Amino acid sequence: MKADIDLTVTYPHPIDRVWAALTSSEALAAWLMPNDFQPVVGHRFTFRTNPAPGFDGIVRCRVLELDPPRRIVWSWAGGKIDTTVTFTLEPAGGQRTRLRMQQVGFHGLGAQITRRIMASGWPGLLRERLAAHLDNGSAGPGTRPVPHQGARGWRAYLPVFRGWRQTPSK
Amino acid sequence: MPRRPGRPKRQQAPAHDPLQPADRFAALADPTRRHLLERLAAGDRAVSELTSDLDMSQAAVSQHLRVLREAGLVTARKDGRHRYYQLRPAGLTELRDWLDELERFWQGRLTALGDYLGESP
Numbered sequence: 001m002k003a004d005i006d007l008t009v010t011y012p013h014p015i016d017r018v019w020a021a022l023t024s025s026e027a028l029a030a031w032l033m034p035n036d037f038q039p040v041v042g043h044r045f046t047f048r049t050n051p052a053p054g055f056d057g058i059v060r061c062r063v064l065e066l067d068p069p070r071r072i073v074w075s076w077a078g079g080k081i082d083t084t085v086t087f088t089l090e091p092a093g094g095q096r097t098r099l100r101m102q103q104v105g106f107h108g109l110g111a112q113i114t115r116r117i118m119a120s121g122w123p124g125l126l127r128e129r130l131a132a133h134l135d136n137g138s139a140g141p142g143t144r145p146v147p148h149q150g151a152r153g154w155r156a157y158l159p160v161f162r163g164w165r166q167t168p169s170k
Numbered sequence: 171m172p173r174r175p176g177r178p179k180r181q182q183a184p185a186h187d188p189l190q191p192a193d194r195f196a197a198l199a200d201p202t203r204r205h206l207l208e209r210l211a212a213g214d215r216a217v218s219e220l221t222s223d224l225d226m227s228q229a230a231v232s233q234h235l236r237v238l239r240e241a242g243l244v245t246a247r248k249d250g251r252h253r254y255y256q257l258r259p260a261g262l263t264e265l266r267d268w269l270d271e272l273e274r275f276w277q278g279r280l281t282a283l284g285d286y287l288g289e290s291p
Contacts, residue, residue, distance in 0.1 A: 004269065005269070005272055005273050005276060007273070007276055007277060007280060009280045009281075009283075009284065011283070011284055011287055013287045017287060018283075018287065021283060021286060021287055021290075027286065027290075030282075030286050030290075031279060031282040031283040031285070031286040032279050032282070032283075079190055079192070080190045080191075080192035080193070081190075081191065081192050082192070099280070099283075101276055101280060103272070103276070106191065106192070106195045106269075
Protein backbone atom coordinates (compact mmCIF):
# COMPACT_ATOMS: atom_id res chain seq x y z
CA MET A 1 0.00 0.00 0.00
CA LYS A 2 1.35 3.36 -0.96
CA ALA A 3 1.62 5.76 1.97
CA ASP A 4 -0.23 9.05 1.97
CA ILE A 5 2.89 10.75 3.27
CA ASP A 6 6.12 8.97 2.38
CA LEU A 7 9.51 10.55 3.08
CA THR A 8 13.02 9.11 3.11
CA VAL A 9 16.04 10.80 4.68
CA THR A 10 19.58 9.47 5.06
CA TYR A 11 21.44 10.55 8.19
CA PRO A 12 25.23 10.36 8.65
CA HIS A 13 24.80 8.43 11.88
CA PRO A 14 24.70 4.74 12.78
CA ILE A 15 21.35 3.00 13.03
CA ASP A 16 21.44 2.62 16.83
CA ARG A 17 21.74 6.38 17.31
CA VAL A 18 18.85 7.12 14.98
CA TRP A 19 16.81 4.43 16.71
CA ALA A 20 17.55 6.00 20.08
CA ALA A 21 16.35 9.38 18.81
CA LEU A 22 13.08 7.77 17.73
CA THR A 23 12.46 5.86 20.93
CA SER A 24 13.37 8.21 23.75
CA SER A 25 10.82 10.68 25.08
CA GLU A 26 13.52 13.28 25.61
CA ALA A 27 14.88 12.98 22.08
CA LEU A 28 11.39 13.05 20.55
CA ALA A 29 10.67 16.23 22.53
CA ALA A 30 13.83 17.77 21.09
CA TRP A 31 13.04 17.17 17.42
CA LEU A 32 9.32 16.51 17.28
CA MET A 33 7.05 17.58 20.14
CA PRO A 34 6.74 17.31 23.94
CA ASN A 35 5.38 13.88 24.79
CA ASP A 36 5.06 11.08 27.34
CA PHE A 37 6.28 8.34 25.02
CA GLN A 38 7.59 5.03 26.33
CA PRO A 39 9.11 2.36 24.10
CA VAL A 40 6.53 -0.25 25.06
CA VAL A 41 4.08 -1.87 22.65
CA GLY A 42 0.55 -0.83 23.61
CA HIS A 43 1.71 2.27 25.51
CA ARG A 44 -0.64 5.20 24.99
CA PHE A 45 0.97 8.61 24.81
CA THR A 46 0.37 12.13 23.54
CA PHE A 47 2.24 14.81 21.67
CA ARG A 48 1.27 18.33 22.67
CA THR A 49 1.34 21.44 20.55
CA ASN A 50 -0.60 24.66 20.05
CA PRO A 51 -4.36 24.22 19.71
CA ALA A 52 -6.11 25.44 16.56
CA PRO A 53 -9.79 25.52 15.62
CA GLY A 54 -10.99 21.94 15.29
CA PHE A 55 -7.85 20.65 16.96
CA ASP A 56 -7.15 20.69 20.69
CA GLY A 57 -3.39 20.58 20.19
CA ILE A 58 -3.11 17.02 21.45
CA VAL A 59 -2.05 14.17 19.19
CA ARG A 60 -3.13 10.88 20.72
CA CYS A 61 -0.86 7.98 19.95
CA ARG A 62 -0.25 4.36 20.82
CA VAL A 63 2.82 2.25 20.19
CA LEU A 64 1.63 -0.43 17.76
CA GLU A 65 4.89 -2.10 16.77
CA LEU A 66 8.43 -1.98 18.08
CA ASP A 67 11.15 -3.93 16.31
CA PRO A 68 14.54 -2.54 17.39
CA PRO A 69 16.39 -1.05 15.63
CA ARG A 70 14.42 -1.39 12.40
CA ARG A 71 10.81 -0.42 12.73
CA ILE A 72 8.46 1.49 15.01
CA VAL A 73 4.76 2.13 14.34
CA TRP A 74 2.49 4.57 16.19
CA SER A 75 -1.17 5.33 15.80
CA TRP A 76 -1.56 9.08 15.36
CA ALA A 77 -4.90 10.78 15.97
CA GLY A 78 -5.39 14.54 16.11
CA GLY A 79 -8.48 16.56 15.30
CA LYS A 80 -10.58 14.07 13.36
CA ILE A 81 -7.55 12.61 11.62
CA ASP A 82 -6.84 9.04 12.63
CA THR A 83 -3.69 7.68 11.04
CA THR A 84 -0.65 5.45 11.48
CA VAL A 85 2.94 6.68 11.45
CA THR A 86 5.68 4.18 10.60
CA PHE A 87 9.43 4.71 10.82
CA THR A 88 11.62 2.16 9.07
CA LEU A 89 15.42 2.24 9.46
CA GLU A 90 18.11 0.51 7.48
CA PRO A 91 21.88 0.84 7.34
CA ALA A 92 22.98 2.86 4.31
CA GLY A 93 26.68 1.94 4.52
CA GLY A 94 29.58 3.78 6.17
CA GLN A 95 27.80 4.50 9.45
CA ARG A 96 24.87 6.03 7.62
CA THR A 97 21.20 5.25 8.18
CA ARG A 98 18.28 5.54 5.82
CA LEU A 99 15.06 6.52 7.58
CA ARG A 100 11.71 6.15 5.88
CA MET A 101 8.69 7.85 7.41
CA GLN A 102 5.18 6.96 6.27
CA GLN A 103 1.83 8.24 7.43
CA VAL A 104 -1.25 6.40 6.17
CA GLY A 105 -4.95 6.16 6.87
CA PHE A 106 -6.55 9.43 5.81
CA HIS A 107 -9.75 7.49 5.31
CA GLY A 108 -8.26 4.76 3.23
CA LEU A 109 -8.07 5.71 -0.37
CA GLY A 110 -9.08 9.33 0.04
CA ALA A 111 -5.64 10.87 0.18
CA GLN A 112 -4.23 8.71 -2.58
CA ILE A 113 -7.15 9.55 -4.80
CA THR A 114 -6.68 13.24 -4.11
CA ARG A 115 -3.05 12.94 -5.10
CA ARG A 116 -3.91 10.97 -8.21
CA ILE A 117 -6.62 13.37 -9.29
CA MET A 118 -4.36 16.31 -8.68
CA ALA A 119 -1.62 14.66 -10.70
CA SER A 120 -4.05 14.88 -13.62
CA GLY A 121 -5.22 11.31 -13.34
CA TRP A 122 -8.49 12.52 -14.78
CA PRO A 123 -8.50 13.72 -18.34
CA GLY A 124 -9.97 16.61 -20.22
CA LEU A 125 -12.36 19.04 -18.67
CA LEU A 126 -11.36 18.46 -15.09
CA ARG A 127 -7.82 19.39 -15.94
CA GLU A 128 -9.00 22.54 -17.68
CA ARG A 129 -11.26 23.42 -14.79
CA LEU A 130 -8.51 22.84 -12.31
CA ALA A 131 -6.11 24.91 -14.35
CA ALA A 132 -8.65 27.72 -14.56
CA HIS A 133 -9.25 27.45 -10.86
CA LEU A 134 -5.57 27.60 -10.07
CA ASP A 135 -5.05 30.53 -12.43
CA ASN A 136 -8.05 32.60 -11.37
CA GLY A 137 -9.00 31.30 -7.99
CA SER A 138 -12.45 30.56 -9.43
CA ALA A 139 -14.12 27.45 -10.76
CA GLY A 140 -13.34 28.44 -14.31
CA PRO A 141 -14.74 30.49 -17.16
CA GLY A 142 -18.50 30.70 -17.40
CA THR A 143 -19.07 29.28 -13.97
CA ARG A 144 -20.27 31.21 -11.02
CA PRO A 145 -18.60 30.09 -7.82
CA VAL A 146 -21.21 29.29 -5.22
CA PRO A 147 -20.11 30.20 -1.69
CA HIS A 148 -19.64 27.10 0.38
CA GLN A 149 -20.64 27.35 3.99
CA GLY A 150 -17.94 24.97 5.14
CA ALA A 151 -15.13 26.87 3.49
CA ARG A 152 -14.37 29.03 6.49
CA GLY A 153 -14.19 26.07 8.82
CA TRP A 154 -11.93 24.34 6.37
CA ARG A 155 -9.55 27.25 6.19
CA ALA A 156 -9.48 27.39 9.94
CA TYR A 157 -8.18 23.86 10.05
CA LEU A 158 -5.15 24.50 7.88
CA PRO A 159 -3.07 26.14 10.64
CA VAL A 160 -3.16 22.89 12.61
CA PHE A 161 0.09 21.73 11.16
CA ARG A 162 1.54 25.20 10.92
CA GLY A 163 1.33 25.23 14.69
CA TRP A 164 3.46 22.13 14.83
CA ARG A 165 6.13 23.34 12.52
CA GLN A 166 8.96 24.99 14.30
CA THR A 167 11.82 26.59 12.48
CA PRO A 168 14.47 23.93 12.00
CA SER A 169 17.64 25.04 13.77
CA LYS A 170 19.68 24.89 10.64
CA MET B 171 -25.76 5.17 3.16
CA PRO B 172 -29.54 4.64 3.24
CA ARG B 173 -31.02 3.73 -0.12
CA ARG B 174 -34.70 4.06 0.54
CA PRO B 175 -36.82 5.55 -2.20
CA GLY B 176 -38.30 8.99 -1.91
CA ARG B 177 -36.83 12.25 -0.89
CA PRO B 178 -33.74 12.08 1.32
CA LYS B 179 -34.15 13.73 4.67
CA ARG B 180 -32.50 17.12 4.86
CA GLN B 181 -29.99 17.50 7.57
CA GLN B 182 -28.40 20.69 8.72
CA ALA B 183 -24.64 20.54 9.02
CA PRO B 184 -23.73 21.45 12.59
CA ALA B 185 -22.34 24.97 12.60
CA HIS B 186 -19.93 24.37 15.46
CA ASP B 187 -18.04 21.61 13.67
CA PRO B 188 -15.70 23.07 11.06
CA LEU B 189 -15.25 21.08 7.89
CA GLN B 190 -12.22 18.91 8.28
CA PRO B 191 -9.97 17.03 5.88
CA ALA B 192 -11.19 13.75 7.34
CA ASP B 193 -14.72 14.49 6.09
CA ARG B 194 -13.47 15.21 2.62
CA PHE B 195 -11.26 12.13 2.48
CA ALA B 196 -14.21 10.06 3.65
CA ALA B 197 -16.37 11.54 0.90
CA LEU B 198 -13.72 10.59 -1.67
CA ALA B 199 -13.25 7.07 -0.35
CA ASP B 200 -16.60 5.91 -1.77
CA PRO B 201 -16.51 4.56 -5.36
CA THR B 202 -20.00 5.84 -6.27
CA ARG B 203 -19.07 9.33 -5.16
CA ARG B 204 -15.83 9.18 -7.12
CA HIS B 205 -17.86 8.15 -10.16
CA LEU B 206 -20.19 11.11 -9.62
CA LEU B 207 -17.22 13.47 -9.39
CA GLU B 208 -15.89 12.05 -12.61
CA ARG B 209 -19.21 12.67 -14.33
CA LEU B 210 -19.31 16.21 -12.97
CA ALA B 211 -15.78 16.80 -14.20
CA ALA B 212 -17.25 16.68 -17.71
CA GLY B 213 -19.78 19.41 -16.91
CA ASP B 214 -22.71 20.39 -14.72
CA ARG B 215 -25.40 17.73 -14.39
CA ALA B 216 -28.88 17.37 -12.92
CA VAL B 217 -29.50 14.49 -10.50
CA SER B 218 -31.62 12.67 -13.11
CA GLU B 219 -28.75 12.73 -15.59
CA LEU B 220 -26.32 11.48 -12.95
CA THR B 221 -28.70 8.63 -12.07
CA SER B 222 -29.01 7.41 -15.68
CA ASP B 223 -25.88 5.22 -15.67
CA LEU B 224 -26.08 4.11 -12.06
CA ASP B 225 -27.91 1.10 -10.70
CA MET B 226 -29.53 2.97 -7.82
CA SER B 227 -32.44 5.23 -7.05
CA GLN B 228 -32.36 8.95 -7.63
CA ALA B 229 -32.81 9.40 -3.88
CA ALA B 230 -29.67 7.38 -3.22
CA VAL B 231 -27.74 9.44 -5.76
CA SER B 232 -29.03 12.59 -4.07
CA GLN B 233 -27.72 11.29 -0.77
CA HIS B 234 -24.27 10.78 -2.27
CA LEU B 235 -24.39 14.24 -3.81
CA ARG B 236 -25.30 15.69 -0.45
CA VAL B 237 -22.22 14.08 1.10
CA LEU B 238 -20.09 15.55 -1.68
CA ARG B 239 -21.71 18.95 -1.21
CA GLU B 240 -21.20 18.93 2.55
CA ALA B 241 -17.59 17.93 1.97
CA GLY B 242 -17.16 20.96 -0.28
CA LEU B 243 -16.40 18.88 -3.38
CA VAL B 244 -19.46 19.94 -5.38
CA THR B 245 -21.87 22.85 -5.34
CA ALA B 246 -25.55 22.85 -6.30
CA ARG B 247 -27.74 25.46 -7.95
CA LYS B 248 -31.43 25.44 -8.57
CA ASP B 249 -32.69 26.12 -12.08
CA GLY B 250 -36.46 25.94 -12.25
CA ARG B 251 -37.51 22.47 -11.14
CA HIS B 252 -34.03 21.06 -11.48
CA ARG B 253 -31.08 21.09 -9.22
CA TYR B 254 -27.77 21.15 -11.06
CA TYR B 255 -24.55 19.97 -9.56
CA GLN B 256 -21.16 21.40 -10.34
CA LEU B 257 -17.69 20.23 -9.45
CA ARG B 258 -15.86 22.43 -6.94
CA PRO B 259 -12.18 22.03 -7.88
CA ALA B 260 -11.13 24.08 -4.87
CA GLY B 261 -12.29 21.16 -2.73
CA LEU B 262 -9.53 19.04 -4.22
CA THR B 263 -6.84 21.70 -4.23
CA GLU B 264 -7.56 22.45 -0.58
CA LEU B 265 -7.05 18.78 0.26
CA ARG B 266 -3.82 18.73 -1.65
CA ASP B 267 -2.69 21.90 0.10
CA TRP B 268 -3.48 20.24 3.40
CA LEU B 269 -1.48 17.13 2.51
CA ASP B 270 1.38 19.32 1.27
CA GLU B 271 1.28 21.20 4.57
CA LEU B 272 1.46 17.94 6.47
CA GLU B 273 4.33 16.76 4.31
CA ARG B 274 6.22 19.99 4.96
CA PHE B 275 5.62 19.52 8.66
CA TRP B 276 7.30 16.11 8.57
CA GLN B 277 10.09 17.32 6.32
CA GLY B 278 10.80 20.06 8.85
CA ARG B 279 10.73 17.59 11.74
CA LEU B 280 13.03 15.11 9.97
CA THR B 281 15.46 17.96 9.32
CA ALA B 282 15.25 18.79 13.03
CA LEU B 283 16.01 15.13 13.77
CA GLY B 284 19.17 15.44 11.67
CA ASP B 285 20.17 18.54 13.61
CA TYR B 286 19.48 16.77 16.87
CA LEU B 287 21.64 13.81 15.83
CA GLY B 288 24.41 16.19 14.84
CA GLU B 289 24.33 18.09 18.11
CA SER B 290 23.84 15.37 20.71
CA PRO B 291 26.98 13.47 21.73
